[in-house]
Amino acid sequence: MTDLHRLSIRELAEGLSQAKFSSRELTEHYLKRIAKLDSQVKSYVTVTPEQALVEADTADAALKAGNATALTGIPLAHKDIFCTKGIKTTAGSKILDNFISPYDATVVEKTKAAGLVTLGKVNMDEFAMGSTSESSYVGATSNPWALDHVPGGSSGGSAAAVAADLAPFATGTDTGGSIRQPASFCGLTGLKPTYGRVSRFGIIAYASSLDQAGPMARSAEDCAYLMNVIAGHDAKDSTSVKKEVDDYVTNLSNTSVKGLRIGIPKQYFNVVGLDADVKARVEESLKKLEEMGATLVEIDLNMTEAYVPTYYLIAPAEASSNLSRYDGVRYGHRCENPADLMDLYKRSRSEGFGPEVQRRILIGTYALSAGYYDAYYVKAQKVRRLIQQDFLKAFENVDVIAAPSAPTTAYKIGANLSPTEMYLGDIYTLAVNLAGLPAINAPVGFDKDSLPVGLQLIGNYWSESQLLSIVHQYQQNTDWHTKRAAIAEENA
Ligand code: GLN
Numbered sequence: 001m002t003d004l005h006r007l008s009i010r011e012l013a014e015g016l017s018q019a020k021f022s023s024r025e026l027t028e029h030y031l032k033r034i035a036k037l038d039s040q041v042k043s044y045v046t047v048t049p050e051q052a053l054v055e056a057d058t059a060d061a062a063l064k065a066g067n068a069t070a071l072t073g074i075p076l077a078h079k080d081i082f083c084t085k086g087i088k089t090t091a092g093s094k095i096l097d098n099f100i101s102p103y104d105a106t107v108v109e110k111t112k113a114a115g116l117v118t119l120g121k122v123n124m125d126e127f128a129m130g131s132t133s134e135s136s137y138v139g140a141t142s143n144p145w146a147l148d149h150v151p152g153g154s155s156g157g158s159a160a161a162v163a164a165d166l167a168p169f170a171t172g173t174d175t176g177g178s179i180r181q182p183a184s185f186c187g188l189t190g191l192k193p194t195y196g197r198v199s200r201f202g203i204i205a206y207a208s209s210l211d212q213a214g215p216m217a218r219s220a221e222d223c224a225y226l227m228n229v230i231a232g233h234d235a236k237d238s239t240s241v242k243k244e245v246d247d248y249v250t251n252l253s254n255t256s257v258k259g260l261r262i263g264i265p266k267q268y269f270n271v272v273g274l275d276a277d278v279k280a281r282v283e284e285s286l287k288k289l290e291e292m293g294a295t296l297v298e299i300d301l302n303m304t305e306a307y308v309p310t311y312y313l314i315a316p317a318e319a320s321s322n323l324s325r326y327d328g329v330r331y332g333h334r335c336e337n338p339a340d341l342m343d344l345y346k347r348s349r350s351e352g353f354g355p356e357v358q359r360r361i362l363i364g365t366y367a368l369s370a371g372y373y374d375a376y377y378v379k380a381q382k383v384r385r386l387i388q389q390d391f392l393k394a395f396e397n398v399d400v401i402a403a404p405s406a407p408t409t410a411y412k413i414g415a416n417l418s419p420t421e422m423y424l425g426d427i428y429t430l431a432v433n434l435a436g437l438p439a440i441n442a443p444v445g446f447d448k449d450s451l452p453v454g455l456q457l458i459g460n461y462w463s464e465s466q467l468l469s470i471v472h473q474y475q476q477n478t479d480w481h482t483k484r485a486a487i488a489e490e491n492a
Helices: 009-017 023-041 049-065 106-113 156-163 180-186 220-230 266-270 276-291 304-325 341-352 355-368 373-394 419-424 430-435 464-477
Strands: 044-047 075-079 117-122 170-173 189-192 213-217 261-265 295-299 400-404 439-446 452-459
Touching: 009 023, 009 049, 009 220, 023 044, 023 049, 023 075, 023 117, 023 156, 044 156, 049 117, 075 106, 075 156, 106 117, 106 220, 117 156, 156 170, 156 180, 156 213, 180 189, 180 439, 180 452, 189 220, 189 464, 213 220, 220 439, 220 464, 261 266, 261 276, 266 304, 276 295, 276 400, 276 439, 276 452, 276 464, 304 355, 304 373, 304 419, 304 430, 355 373, 373 430, 400 464, 439 464, 452 464
Parallel strands: 075 117, 075 170, 261 295, 261 400
Antiparallel strands: 044 117, 170 213, 189 213, 189 439, 400 452, 439 452
């Protein structure tokens, strides 16, 4: 079978349970594709073929014995920010180049328990700080739609692997857009769940009050399957919430688009830098939803201008604290021949962290320092609350809020945007994390250069089922999510 990579998660599950193919065949199929095609995409940091085949054989045995889960035997890739026992976890940083975790992240543990097969670990911006995946110490990943373009970031490896059909689906994390923006740049569906829905245990921390893991896949249906596995309370993460988990797959047809009130924030569609093609494709997708029975309601989100400054204070502040643990003593990169302890800290950190990570540590340390704490950090926290209240007020009148996921399509590799230019590209995604809300990206067409455009739908707390369901119905009525990049069409 040469076209196993064209099957959806549901089709893969059916094929495995009806023994049309085995998990070993399926896993070998993907490993072959990775071996042949990933030299062009460079989505994987580490491929784990031996372990994957062992897991596949175990899955085949479970399938035969009749004690398989819905997903037993299906392969996936993990962002290299999830700790994986016995397999290197780098978070895209030289400082963790030699780090092998002694335990699995809860998300990884859950995918293993569900019988999923890990193909390997995929590339990302260093410590998830970035929007292009270029800041990874192993180098840039390519966008499967145009190999000289970035896949977005920070979960760029996850997006590129799925868009090139080098994994059926993948995990990602989203602190300020890192699932939604790469999904948008690569023509995929990606869900950032409500803060607390998925355990953060074993995910290398960037900004703990914003970090959240979620699925990246071709369709809302594929995402729903992965959400069923990874969502839920975890005693090892005190911010994960004890709340019943929906059956996201069963709920896919539960929300009616008929009568759905979609909020269109006035401020969002007048943003300087919003690309005309992106705007047009997003508006067309909204028109489609309107045809399907939704009502578009103009709303105000008055705090829009505050999103970028607020996030780029709070996230670096938390990062400066989280990253203080990398000191060259217990694990990670250590400089050669340190003169004394100070020299060891200084040089290990200067050599181990890339420029963007260093910039954020400096900004964060400054914002938290005595004398500036009230003026910057405390003020940002207050503004964060106002941003959240803005959304809650909007949700009194609408069910979901629509926006682009990013103001542009993918950048060229090496475009070398200034930090502020880069940060402004996050305008549509940051507020969702600041407020802790769930949001989803769905592919809705292409720009003049044939690069994918994404629509973002933001929901109220715990509305993951609703978001997946709306996108699922949109995808039943359109075919953008079925389009494949040329490299995905190639056979191994
Ligand atoms: N691009 C944003 C940043 O650089 C978001 C990253 C993320 O969500 N991890 O911080």
